[in-house]
Amino acid sequence: MQRGFGDCHVTSRAINTGHVILCCSSSMTARCQHVVAALLLTLGGVLSFPVGSEKRDPVSCGYQSCHPTKPGMLNVHLVPHTHDDVGWLKTVDQYFYGDRNDIQHAGVQYILDSVVDQLLKNPDRRFIYVETAFFYRWWKQQSASMQQTVKQLVNEGRLEFVNGGWCMSDEAASHYSAVIDQMTLGLRFLNETFGACGRPRVAWHIDPFGHAREHASLFSQMGYDGFFFGRLDYQDRDSRRSKKEQELLWRASDSLPAPMADLFTGILPNGYNPPTGFCWDQLCNDAPIRDDPDLEDYNVDDVVQRFLQAANNQAEMYKTNHIIMTMGSDFQYENANLWYKNLDKLILYVNAQQAKGGKVNVLYSTPSCYLQELHRANLTWPLKTDDFFPYADDAHNFWTGYFTSRPALKRYERISNSNLQTCNQLEVLGGAASRKGPFGEGDSQTLRKAMGVAQHHDAVSGTAKQHVTNDYARKLANGWQHCQVLVSNSLASLSGSSAPRVYCDLLNVSVCSLTESSKKFSVTVYNPLARPVTWPIRLPVYGSSYLIKDAKGNSVDSQVLPVSKATREVRRSRGHTANELVFQVQAPPLGYTTYSVSMLQGGASSAASPKRGAPTSIQNKFLQVTFDPDTGLISGLSNLETKQSIKLTQNFYWYNASDGKNSESRQPSGAYIFRPNSTVPFVISRVAKTETVQTSVVQEVRQWFAPWVSQVVRLYADSRALELEWTVGPLPVSDGLGKEVITRLDSSIKTNEMFYTDSNGREILQRRKDFRPTWQLKQSEPIAGNYYPINSRAFIKDDVDQLTVVTDRSQGGGSIQNGSLEIMLHRRLLYDDNRGVGEPLNEVSDIFPEGLVVRGRFLLSLDRPASAADIYRPLGQEEVLQPVLSFTDGDLDANARLEFSGLQAALPPAVHLLTLSQWDADSVLLRLEHQFQISESKLNSQPVTVNLQKLFSTLNVLGVSELNLSANQWKDEVRRLSWTPENEEKPYLKTFQDPSAWEVTLRPMEIRTFLVRVRADASSTEGRRRRQTVTEEVLVPQNTSFSQKSHIKADQMLP
Ligand SMILES: [Zn+2]
Secondary structure (H helix, E strand, O other): OOEOOOOOEEEEEOOOOOOEEEEOOOOOOHHHHHHHHHHHHOOOOHHHOOOOOOOOOOOOOHHHHOOOOOOOOEEEEEEEEOEOOOOOOOOHHHHHHOOOOOOOOOOHHHHHHHHHHHHHHOOOOOEEEOOHHHHHHHHHOOOHHHHHHHHHHHHOOOEEEOOOOOOOEOOOOOOHHHHHHHHHHHHHHHHHHHHHHHOOOEEEEOOOOOEOHHHHHHHHHOOOOEEEEOOOOHHHHHHHHHHOOOEEEEEOOOOOOOOOOEEEEEEOOOOOOOOOOOOOOOOOOOOOOOOOOOOOOOOHHHHHHHHHHHHHHHHOOOOOOEEEEEEOOEOOOOOHHHHHHHHHHHHHHHHHHHHHOOOEEEEEOOHHHHHHHHHHOOOEEOEEOOOEOOOEOOOOOEOOOOOOOOHHHHHHHHHHHHHHHHHHHHHHHHHHHHOEEOOEEOOOHHHHHHHHHHOEOOOOOOOOOHHHHHHHHHHHHHHHHHHHHHHHHHHHHHHOOOOOOEOOOOHHHOOOHHHHHOOEEEEEEEEOOOOOEEEEEEEEEOOOOEEEEOOOOOEOOEEEEEOOHHHHHHHHHHOOOOEEEEEEEEEOOOEEEEEEEEEOOOOOOOEOOOEEOOOOEEEOOOEEEEEOOOOOOEEEEEEOOOOEEEEEEEEEEEEEEOOOOOOOOOOOOOOOOOOEOOOOOEEOOOOOEEEEEEOOOEEEEEEEEEOOEEEEEEEEOOOOOEEEEEEEOOOOOOOOOOEEEEEEEEEOOOOOOEEEEEOOOOOEEEEEOOOEOOEOOOOOOOOHHHOEEEOOEEEEEOOOOEEEEEEOOOEEEEOOOOOEEEEEEEEEOOOOOOOOOOOOOOOOOOOOOOOOOEEEEEEEEEEOOOOHHHHHHHHHHHHHOOOEEEEEEOOOOOOOOOEEEOEOOOOOOOEEEEEEEEEEOOEEEEEEEEOOOOOOOOOOOOOEEEEHHHOEOOEEEEEEEEEOOOOOOEHHHOOOOOOEEOOOOOOOOOOOOOOOOOEEEEOOOOEEEEEEEEEEOOOOHHHHHHHHHHHHOOOOOOOOOOOOOOOOOHHHHOO
């Protein structure tokens, strides 16, 4: 339903968009009439988006544009397509231009040129395009007349977009927040460029290496009618083929009521390749159709005969009289004439058999046209409620290595997501002055696009070549540079101080030029969460005693600690100080606070000095950790509030990576595949050398296992979680052995062969050792075959205890022994694993020429299973959306505003503010998420209501409309094909009533997406200043090619 202005009722249904507008007050006041008039005047503007030109142009795209099929025959849907990786063996730029064809012959610009040319030659031909990161670039370079031509092709359904995100995302290492953003980015471009005909009906993940349930849930909520993919476990595939279950209904959420997260899912017959013998690309060697009967090598009869055989074989494995053939592959169609000329002939000659009683009908088609026929078949489909991990393509080939591959990139991608959310939020809160202000021009779009690229299934997955990986990281760094300007401008606008700001991106290794040299500085802490956070800060300093004051002038407890040996080793020559200043900050929701730091001179040194050895225990008011005095290892963990205690040991091990010289299989471990040589990992050291630092702010037990493995066990004074900060690398390989390093937690918890992992950072899935829920598993890899992706948390539990580990990046892990949980941290391998990347995963860099060093952390909590989510859900969000610190040198500006919150009040604990970003001149995109699953928490798994009008402190909310999850359709206009599961009633979508137009209710795991029309609050100084700017200039970033049609001046909206 739609929301509008004030206490609303329906006042008008706009004829030309069919979109309901609500208006304020109980009677049609002058103000209300004014607003309606303004709205009607601008209906071609904001309100036509995201619907686009759907109702205006005579078009026949979508399901209407499908070729007719023949009911009494086997209909073969030929789907011409290209699979264009957004970076893999070449960078995304090299792929676009066709540069470096010595690495791989691939040029996306030529593909699109050639396909458009060939589509125009025959109106029956069809093509689908998938990756908007490429299409968007190509589109920008076309002439107006070519753009018009392409629009025509799209409007007629001859060129159809499927999936449509910026890239085809990885499903094992990506976080839902970044996936939603990249889909929104791509789909918005298609919507604004092509209107409704540009909206994909089908999700298309033909290449990702295993499929996450959360992805399916997100696709459902984005309004897709169906989903197709190419890769699944070979045993699963065989079982589904024999049972004709390659097409199914995936119920992708335990919490959302069906069919909200139901997604029809089809497994393609041959990965995403054509049937053997029918590849007519310039990259292939199959014989063309030689149809001159006068020639000796005439082969039409042979081709037709082979094709009928292939079609009939395929039909035996599917339920309906329709089958799909993917006619294309990686970077094909650069010379599309080859493909289309032969496909035209294939269709002609096969269908000619119908006159002689042939029962096969071949047609040009698209995935959505194929899907429509499956829907028309009106069958019931097997229901699936688990996921498609792990993926194995043979007995010893488990693609579970990439869950961890390139851990540094995986962390950088995650922190970049956090930075992007901060950038988005501050763009909204700071107004137009954020994009153009005292520090120059900044933007969020550069980082948004870089993050879109980084979600690709060879990017965050860690399966690209090294030079491509470097390019992904460079793009993220460049995006953050653009955002830093925006963030500085925004903070200047909000605080009233234009003092220059410095960002320290290497604080995790204690490097920050400003704090290392300054005697007096301030740190501004921006918190992107919608609730207050307490956050530890560690800064490299050269003094030994400091005075710290918060925004109210109160002094804050702090501690100076010596920089650890591990940190000195990893920072190398980039930093020099001997000390770290540690204190806890408290930042307001969606806002910032400022702390001033002054070095005390002549005062007594407050630097703590480490003691040799481990204590018997460290504790704060929530947790106690005990240590084994003989080994220096953790020996137990207790929750002092709940009076729980478990035995817990933790240590580091490595698996010897298979080199492939093995009688069972020649498969080596590589970027994709994890194949250890034995089931027992080698311990790195049975004992840890330890030292301990205990202060009132933090207690640390520093453990040193080997020159390449160390850890800090850390407990902050106010924390309910134990931090394990691990540092691993450079992994020694001079012994000729590839190494895959894990840490393992062994506990007294009786896990009964089960453990639990999250799916893309959202819902939890149960994992059982040597077991798959939908087929009889023959386990052939006892370790790798029990590994699963961990995106943000994993846990083990029994009836009384739950041990949860929150991670700071995506990693792979498993529970091989009862009571145990292992997580892979780092991999260094000496052989390529023969899946295409063509390089061993052996990361070195200029700073680490002898091998990459990686640092990360786990947050451990021990709770009762019934209440564990109350701790780990918010903890997980704190780890994903971290505060951004900025530093200013010297004294604070006397008039500066030291603290600010963009919210009137913190959101309730169950509600997460997922998205707040500027959409256009006077609208923002808002996503609110219920972050608990159903029955996960007594306290928090309840519906919760938020008043949108009372959300923001400085923004007046004038109107609200609800969108689908990907923000490319109004919620009340979403129509999805409905499907019936086997042995169940067809589910009908329930609609829930919100308490009022402004109050929206979120149910467990629900994400609601709103386009919110806002105006800066004119009653505040900031508001007045911003409002003046708003009326003068357009707020949409100028460097986008997004359609400018929706711009209206904010004052047109004001009474
Ligand atoms: Zn791919």
